[in-house]
Amino acid sequence: MNLSIASSDSLEAIKQNSTCPDFLVQVLESSTTYQKRAETSLLSSLRAKTNFAEWIAALLILDPTVLSNGGKTSRLSEFIIDEASSIQNLSRLEITVDEKDMLDFEKVANTPADRSIVSVFVFLKFVGSTVSQARITATGVSKSALDVVACSSILIGKELTTALIHELKTKLSAEINPPDSYLGTSQYKKEMAAVLIEKIMLKKLNGEN
Amino acid sequence: MEKELLLTFTLNDEPWSGNVDAGQSLLDFLRSLHLNSVKAGCQVGDCGVCTVLLDGNPVRSCLLKVKDIQNKSVFTLEGLNKNGRLHPLQESFIETGAIQCGFCTPAQILTAKAFLDKNPKPTEEGVRSALKGVLCRCTGYVRIVDGVMRAAARLRGEKLEAYGPLYLDLPENCADIRIPDAYLRNAGSQRPLPPLVYTPTSMSKTSVVNTANKKVDAEKLVTGKPAFTDDFRPEGLLFGALLTSNIAHARIRSINTEKAKALPGVRAVLTYQDVPRVKYASGGQSYPQPLPYDQVCLDNKVRHVGDRVAVVAADTQEIADKALQLIEVDYEILDAVVDPREAIQEGAPVIHDEEDTEGIFDAKHNIVYHIEAENGDPDKVFAEADHVVSGEFRTPKQQHAQLEPHICITYFDPDNRLIVLSSTQVPYHVRRIISPLINIPIKNIRVIKPRIGGGFGGKQEILLEDLCSLLTIKTNRPVRLEYSRRQEFTSGRTRHQHYIHYKIGVKNEQITAVELKLLADTGAYGTHGLTTSMVGGFKGLTLYNALNSRFICDVAYTNTPTAGAYRGYGTMQELFALEVLMEEIAEKLGVDVVEFKRKNWLQLGEPMHMAKKLGEGREGFDQSLATSGLTQCVDIGLKATRYYEKRQAYKNQQGKIHRGIGMSIAMHGSGIAGLDMASATMKMNDDGSFNLLIGATDIGTGSDTILAQIAAEVLGITVDDIIVYSSDTDFTPFDKGAYASSTTYISGGAVKKTAETIKKQIQEQAALMLQWNDPATLILKDSRVITPQGKSVSLKEVALSSLHQLNQHQIMATESHRSYVSPPPTAAQFVEVAVDTDTGEIKVERMLMVVDCGRVINPITAAGQVEGGMAQALGFAHCEDTYIDEKGQILNPRFETYHTYLANEMPPADVIFVQTDEPSGPFGAKSVAEISIDGVAPALVNAVHNATGAWLHQLPLTPEKVWKALHA
Structure with a gap:
């Protein structure tokens, strides 16, 4: 499935696009309101990294191709971290999703619709039963979406097992250092990041996603 | 520009x-x-x-x-x-009772319209998701969602059944009660249900009362016509802005306002140097308000972040806001204390060290009030008890979060009288309290209350009216002053945070002694600290009414935003602790908790042992329970939730998601016994219609409507023939205002008396016209006056006769009402949850409240009160708290960070009424506004315990608290 988004497209228009993956629809539904989606363009959402952390975290695991105004192409993960890039130059995002890819997210929040305390997003591509590509992002553990590259890398070339999931949990806890806030202590957030990644991976292992 | x-x-x-x-x-x-x-x-x-x-x-x-x-x-x-007809969404909102205060209604309707335009056949889930961007604090979204779904069907051209409550007879034997299938929610449906009303067959019939009459102000609100304070802007209006402290505790060494005053467009800047130092208390209560009067309009000391420093009036809001930034304040910063447990310790910073405040119990230890009350001999009986169980509890500093901020507009009328247009619950108290502050006699002040966009107790305070008036006096111009949303959090009022210690003695499964120790945090000023605590003590010791009871309470000052009146008023905090501890005791004793409660709760005719000792801010009056439907409420709730079946099923659950069900009971009051007074005036017009003039303050509850229903019932007319005008101190008679669950009971009593006097006058006039010599036997029905033989005249003929022809006089009356009892409504609350044991997250799957509020005057508006009350209570129990750091800064001072439940996460909130016939109430009515908020917190905690085995004593139940309890 291919989704091409112009920088001026509103998030509501993206959600209504028939080729928008269910995963992105769910993320938009759970993390934004109708009003927010109608008002906000893709470009604005990428600028507002704190307000749209979950949306950005979801995009980052898809790591779409960025078409810049000057004709240059890059990946979103590079584009966002590249200090030299001006987000202003973003023209389009090209998202490609293979139906066999695993896309999932989990969050912890005070109530089902409250802002998340911690959320974790996972993309896995398999060759056979082996993970060939992986991307893991999280929110609530830093100012905006965090691309946990070190966690993704330990999955590559391996089969999902409970032992690997355990290793991944430990790694994720070690990789993040969330701040205390009124939403939760640092310790709780670290624990929850591990719990969420385990939930997602166990669902995959048990064939539930 | x-x-x-x-x-x-x-x-x-x-x-x-x-x-x-x-x-x-x-x-x-x-x-x-x-x-x-x-x-x-x-x-x-x-x-x-x-x-x-x-x-x-x-x-x-x-x-x-x-x-x-x-x-x-x-x-x-x-x-x-534009075509003069209501849109199907507007029609449906009126029908379903989706409008309470009406402040969010335009946004809800427009959002729904946009959604329905693209989704003509929506799912309920889709509607909820679409609406989640518009907050509503009144309704719990139940009737709004129902209204949108009904409108969608109407837009599709479907034929709709009439909308309304479901009435069923209440059998004498509870075992014979039939629960309609929908209310069992067996299939897990989330669909909003209309209220179910059970009525004992012995109760008399009514024709207007107990019907779902549409709200008298519904059309005005659903079309967005000018109705609220900010919709009325006089010519020459200046815009006010309030400078508040960003420091929790400091003395003001000096304030330099020169730069602000020099800004073009600034018309006035006032600081403590410009206004007289008159002591007062901001709580809108009856005369005399309890001491201490620990506030002045503008002070040379600030006691919390958000405290008043200066106020400005300017030609535009932008200029006023800019002027605030130009005011230079030199603070001598003092140590602050934000925890009441620390505030009362030796050596804590003294918050009220001023010499001119009288009546603080112990200013050096920041104890504003100390209350002790005792009945019987608790110590002796504790010593004799089989079991003595105690528990410590903490409740949150919940925000009112009403959607219309506090707002006030003041101006002088052509007679040089000060008009105060204010979003207030207490117009008469406002007039009386601000008079000495602004040095204008009461007779020269007129307070008008337009529609109010939610109050919940937060507008039972004088927060802006004095300052706005002072600006008008200074400038001789109309001035508008409004809190920003941030100021609502920092400068408005909150629920009192309570630290509660209960000790309960049990002998032979009977509660023989109870001790309640309370530490209440009133924040920087006392206002409602005494009365909320006394009410909490009284209700918290009366639900089970142990003969041997003791209440010991300290109310502490802290350098935090002031607490005030809030729906539930002390009761909900104490009932939370009590109802959780009762469940713990039952578990310890190995007995069924419902039966344990049944053996102990206050019985019909039983005297309330603490009623006299714990009045509201003064000695109370002896009271006993005249009516109670509690037994039926509990039994119906048990059946409607299949409580016992589920409790059994939820034992020894496997997996990570655990389900649980919990219940609690509650009892509240109806007005303040021997204190609250209301009055009403009615006059008859030429066409047989009536003006009903009431001081009672409709804050979105629908009180204008139900008071009209009461009058209409007496006079044999429909509500359409009553024009309601409420809350204008020049034109409506006195009413204490909207608080203490008093409007239906006290104001309703006044309206009923007034209508009865009018009825008598009509009978006398009609008797003359009909040459009938026994006026009292004339019947008023269908807008006619009828002899027993069937001869009749219309009310219009009676009006014309009395005004123009025979025994000419104006048919009109004013009556007042108060009561020396405050009959308690009773209720059983049930909550069902799913707990994620990995994360500690709670998903509430259903709430059901079965309520006895006497005769239900209007089942749809009453259900709206219960649904909205449950929603606010769910926030209190689950997610709402004001987080304050050690420097007194609020960490979550906006709706983005202070989360209230949204449309797409509200569980079903079902309402069942069990009618009783309270002899002292109008047509048997008691109150409904506050009982609705009392039961959710303990039922939720008990449900979580049922699901997980963990006991939680600190609210709100954040995931981390639950998770820690599960991993302790």
């Missing part, structure tokens, strides 16, 4: 063009065009009540600039009514 722009756009399907300030917010621009349906709730995009449609999509007008709508189409609620 940022930059002038020639703006061209389409407004409500009509072209519009003109020069505008490009930088003006769309919200301000639309309101400047008198499009009053567009409301300002937070101005930062969090609440959604400013929603309009831009090219058919819902957007928050407070976040958009005028330049953003160039060549686009803007649609507001006013655009829906």
Whole structure:
């Protein structure tokens, strides 16, 4: 499935696009309101990294191709971290999703619709039963979406097992250092990041996603 | 002006063009065009009540600039009514009772319209998701969602059944009670259900009372007509702005206002140096308010972040806001204390060290009130008890979060009398309390209350009226003063945070002694600290009414925003602790908790042992329970939730998601015994209609409607023939205001008496006309006066006769009412949850409250009260708290961070009424507004215990607290 988004497209228009993956629809539904989606363009959402952390975290695991105004192409993960890039130059995002890819997210929040305390997003591509590509992002553990590259890398070339999931949990806890806030202590957030990644991976292992 | 722009756009399907300030917010621009349906709730995009449609999509007008709508189409609620007919969404909102205060209604309707335009056959889930961007604090979203689904069906051309409550007879034997299938929710349906009303067959029939009459103000609110304070802007209006402290505790060494005063457009700047130092208390209570009077309009000391420092009036809001930034304040910063447990310790900073405040119990230890009350011999009986169980509990500093901020407009009328237009629950108290502060006699002040966009107790305070009046006096100009949303959090009022210690003695499964120790945090000022605590003590010791009871309470000052009146008023905090501890005791004793409670709860006719000792701020009156439907409420709830079956099923659950069910009981009051007084005036018009003039304050509850129903029932007419005018100190008679669950019972009593006097006058006039010599035997029915033989005259004929022909006089009356009892409504609350044991997250799957509020005057508006009450209580129990750091700064002072339940996460909130016939109430009515909030917290905690085995004593139940309890 291919989704091409112009920088001026509103998030509501993206959600209504028939080729928008269910995963992105769910993320938009759970993390934004109708009003927010109608008002906000893709470009604005990428600028507002704190307000749209979950949306950005979801995009980052898809790591779409960025078409810049000057004709240059890059990946979103590079584009966002590249200090030299001006987000202003973003023209389009090209998202490609293979139906066999695993896309999932989990969050912890005070109530089902409250802002998340911690959320974790996972993309896995398999060759056979082996993970060939992986991307893991999280929110609530830093100012905006965090691309946990070190966690993704330990999955590559391996089969999902409970032992690997355990290793991944430990790694994720070690990789993040969330701040205390009124939403939760640092310790709780670290624990929850591990719990969420385990939930997602166990669902995959048990064939539930 | 940022930059002038020639703006061209389409407004409500009509072209519009003109020069505008490009930088003006769309919200301000639309309101400047008198499009009053567009409301300002937070101005930062969090609440959604400013929603309009831009090219058919819902957007928050407070976040958009005028330049953003160039060549686009803007649609507001006013655009829906151009053909003079209501849109199906508006019709449905009226029918279902989706409108309470009405402040969010335009935004809800527009959002729903945008959604239905694209989704004509929506799912309920879809509707909830679409509406989640518009907050509602009154309804719990139940009737709003119902209204949108009904409107969708209407727009599809489907035939709709009449909407209304379901009435069933209540059998004498509880075992024979039949619960309709829908109310069992066996299939897991989330669909909103209309209220179910059980009535004992022995109760007399009524024709207007106990019907779902549409709200008398519904059409005005659903069409967005000017109704709220900010919708009325006099000529020459100045805009006020309030400078508040950013420091929790400091003395003001000096304030330099020169730069602010020099700013062009600034008309007045007031500080403590400019206003007389008159001591007062801001709580809107009856005369005399309890001491201490620990406030002055503007002080040389600040006691919390958000405390008043200075106030400005200017030609525009922008200039006023800019002037605030130019005021230079030199603070001597003092140590602050934000925890009441520390505030009362030796050596803590003294918050009220001023010498001119009288009546603080122990100022050096920040104890504003100390209360002790005792009955019997608790110590002796504790010593003799089989079991003595105790527990410590903590409740949160919950925000009212009403969507209309506090707002006031003041001006002098042509007779040089001060008009105070205010969003207040207590217009008469406002007039009395501000008079000495502004040095204008009461007779020269007129307070008018327009519609109010939610109050919940937060507007039972005098927060802006004095300052706004002082600005008008200074400038001789109309002035508008409004809290920003941030000031609502920092300068408004909150629920009192309570630290509660209960000790309960049990012998032979009977509660023989109870001790309740309470530490209440009143924040920087005392206001309602005494009365909320006494009410909490009384209710917390009366539900089970142990003969041997003791109440010991300290109310502490802290350097935090002041606590005040809040729906539930002390009771909900104490009942939370009590009802959780009762469950713990039952578990310890190995007995069924429901049966344990049944053996101990207050019985019919039983004297309330603490009623006299714990009045509200003074000695109370002896009372006993005259009516109670508690047994039936509990039994119906047990059946409707299949409580026992589920409790059994939830034992030894496997997996990570554990389900649980919990219950609690509650008892509240109806007005303040021997204190609350209300009055009403009625007069008859030429056409047989009546003006009903009442001081009672409809804050969105529907009280104008139910008071009209009471009058209509007495006079044999419909509500359509009653014109209600409420809350204007010049034109309506005294009423203490909207608080203490008093309006239906006390104000309703006054209206009933007044209508009965009018009825008598009509009978006498009709008897003359009909040459009938026994007026009392004439019957008033269907707008006619009828002899037993069937001869009749119409009310119109009676009116014309009395005004123009025979024994000429104006048929009119004024009556007052008060009561020396405060009959308790009773209720059983049930909550079902799913707990994620990995994360500690709680998902509430259903709430059900079965309520005895006497005779239900209007089942739809009453159900709205219960649904909204449950929603607020769920926030209190689950997610709402004001987080304050050690320096007194609030960490979550906006709706984005202070989360209230949204439309897409509200569980079903079902309401069942069990009618009783309270002899002292109008047509048997008791109150309903506050009982609705009392039961959710303990039922939720008990449900979580049922699910997980963990006991939680500190609210709100955040995931981390639950998770820690599970991993302790």
